Amino acid sequence: MIDTHSHLFEEDFKDDLEDCIARAIANNVKKIILVGFSLETNQLVLETSNKYNIFYPTYGLHPSEATKNYYNDFLKFKEFINDKRLYAIGECGLDYHYGIDNKEEQKQLFILQCNLAIELNLPIIVHSRDADLDTYNIIKSFNGKLKGVMHCYSGSLEMANEYIKLGFYISLGGPVTFKNARVPKLVAKNIPIDRLLIETDCPFLAPTPFRGKRNESSYIKYICEEIANLRECTLLDIDNATSQNAINLFGLE
Ligand SMILES: [Zn+2]
DSSP states (O other), X not given: OEEEEEOTTSGGGTTTHHHHHHHHHHTTOOEEEEEOOSHXXXXXXXXXXXXXXXXXXXXXXXXXXXXXXXXXXXXXXXXXXXXXXXXXXXXXXXXXXXXXXXXXXXXXXXXXXXXXXXXXXXXXXXXXXXXXXXXXXXXXXXXXXXXXXXTTOOSOHHHHHHHHHTTOEEEEOGGGGSTTOHXXXXXXXXXXXXXXXXXXXXXXXXXXXXXXXXXXXGGHHHHHHHHHHHHTXXXXXXXXXXXXXXXHXXXXX
């Protein structure tokens, strides 16, 4: 399996990162995409991915970084990635959950990263929370030139199919295993298998039976298993399809 979205550089793992990696390998996780979201965490992604070859680094500026100073930060970001090995731009996107005071800055910062991804021929990893319509309209405005993934997708099946029409992938995480997650289960069951990715988003959003605890990459099997049950196929079917999709989208070796 490939965990397409993790933050294993976080403080939560400072005492047992090597154990976490060993557990992931023991549970058939072959590759882990390590996702940065700020100038500080991008540096941690770089250091961590240089140390362990299971990691594939991506760099981005999350919408929570969209301060008045966003353009300067973007220039620093661009400078930082200039000579780096990376597999995507992100995570980036829009998040109106904690307020919309910086809506304009968020949009501009997102658009800058979309343009950069196109320029570098890289996919983007999109974070969208309570901002469905604006996120969709920005992606659509690139007329199919942009490729990427809607990470930890939590929207409707209809919207998922609209993103797929634009050439995007849909990534599902821990919430698909939650008992009352009617909509994520509907999405898992019905989107085309060649557009599906799986992720943990660890340390956040641990799947059942670890809901509320620290998440880690080895738990990806619970997500894979739930999707297999919903689609009435085997775990290996979901593993094979989602691994191939991840290799295709991110150009993983
Ligand atoms: Zn994330």
